[in-house]
Amino acid sequence: MSDHTNSSQTASAESTVETPLVWDHLSDVxxxxxxxxxxxxxxxxxxxxxxxxxxxxSPEPTETNLRSLRALRDHPQVSPAVISGRGLADLRERVGIEGVDYVGNHGLELGIDGQRETHPDAEAAEPVIEDICQTLGDRLAGIDGTVVENKGVTATIHYRMVDREEVKTVQNHVKEVVSELGKDEVEIHDGKESLELRPAADWDKGTAISQLLAHTEVWLPLYIGDDTTDEAAFEEIRPDGITVHVGDNHKTAADYRVRTPAEAEVFIRWVVTDGLALVESTDDTR
Ligand SMILES: [Mg+2]
Incomplete structure (x- = not known):
C-alpha cells in the first residue's frame, strides 16, 4: 500500500506544471x-x-456511457468498476448494470464479484452519522437549498443550490455539529460544492482500486474521475496506470485530463472503440 501523505506532497510539488489533455497523448495510452x-x-x-x-x-449515467460500460463488461480481458462517494446501493441502482464491480462511500463499501464488504470502523460510526444528520437537518432547515444526504456509513451536505453568501454559514454549522456529536470518529472532507462526513477509517478510493486489482490478473489499471477523493486512486496507480482527471483542476495527481464530463464520455468511448482492440491484440500465452 502506498503512503498517501507522501504521494500527495509529491503531487502538489509537481502541480505547477499544467496537466496535459489526454487527447495529446493518445499514442502513449x-x-x-x-x-x-x-x-x-x-x-x-x-x-x-x-x-x-x-x-x-437526479444524476444518471448518459446512454453512451452505459453502452461503453456494457462493452467493457463483455470483454473477457476487461474488468470495469464504478467507484463513487454515493452509497453502494444507490450507486448500483443508478448504474444498473450486472457484472460491473461497484464501490460506494469513497471506498468504504465494496461490492466486488457480488460480495459486499464494509470497513468495520465505518459500520461502527453509522449511528453517529445518523445522529449528526438529524441534528444538521434541524439546524439547516432555515437555509434554502441545503441537502443533507445520509448515506449510511457517510453523509454529504450539499450546498450547490445555496445562496453564495450563506455557504459559509452552512459550513460553520457542519463544523459545529460534527465537533459536538462526532466523538472524534467523524472527519469533514471538502467535496464538490459539498462537505463529506466520513468515519476516520483508512479505506479510500486508492485502497479500493488496489483491492479491485487484487481480484484481477496482473492487469493495467485505468482510472478517470473529477473529485478530490479521486486523487487517492490516481496516486495509488500512477505512474504505471493510466490516470485521467476530469476538469480544469491543475492540482491533480493524474497524468492526463479531459475538460468536461462530455469529453470524459468521448474518452471512455475511445477506450471501447480503439483501446479494446489493442488489449485484444496482445499475444495470448494460454
Ligand atoms: Mg465525481
Whole structure:
C-alpha cells in the first residue's frame, strides 16, 4: 500500500506544471494498452459518467456511457468498476448494470464479484452519522437549498443550490455539529460544492482500486474521475496506470485530463472503440 501523505506532497510539488489533455497523448495510452494483458477500468460516477446536476438526486449515467460500460463488461480481458462517494446501493441502482464491480462511500463499501464488504470502523460510526444528520437537518432547515444526504456509513451536505453568501454559514454549522456529536470518529472532507462526513477509517478510493486489482490478473489499471477523493486512486496507480482527471483542476495527481464530463464520455468511448482492440491484440500465452 502506498503512503498517501507522501504521494500527495509529491503531487502538489509537481502541480505547477499544467496537466496535459489526454487527447495529446493518445499514442502513449495506446502503447500501454497494447502492452497490457488486461484492463481494470475504474471510473467515478458524478461528473464523470453523469453530468453534474444541481440536484444530487437526479444524476444518471448518459446512454453512451452505459453502452461503453456494457462493452467493457463483455470483454473477457476487461474488468470495469464504478467507484463513487454515493452509497453502494444507490450507486448500483443508478448504474444498473450486472457484472460491473461497484464501490460506494469513497471506498468504504465494496461490492466486488457480488460480495459486499464494509470497513468495520465505518459500520461502527453509522449511528453517529445518523445522529449528526438529524441534528444538521434541524439546524439547516432555515437555509434554502441545503441537502443533507445520509448515506449510511457517510453523509454529504450539499450546498450547490445555496445562496453564495450563506455557504459559509452552512459550513460553520457542519463544523459545529460534527465537533459536538462526532466523538472524534467523524472527519469533514471538502467535496464538490459539498462537505463529506466520513468515519476516520483508512479505506479510500486508492485502497479500493488496489483491492479491485487484487481480484484481477496482473492487469493495467485505468482510472478517470473529477473529485478530490479521486486523487487517492490516481496516486495509488500512477505512474504505471493510466490516470485521467476530469476538469480544469491543475492540482491533480493524474497524468492526463479531459475538460468536461462530455469529453470524459468521448474518452471512455475511445477506450471501447480503439483501446479494446489493442488489449485484444496482445499475444495470448494460454
Ligand atoms: Mg465525481
Amino acid at each position: 495506446r502503447t500501454r494498452l497494447h502492452q497490457a494483458d488486461g484492463l481494470l477500468f475504474g471510473t467515478d460516477f458524478d461528473g464523470t459518467l453523469s453530468p453534474i446536476e444541481e440536484n444530487p438526486d
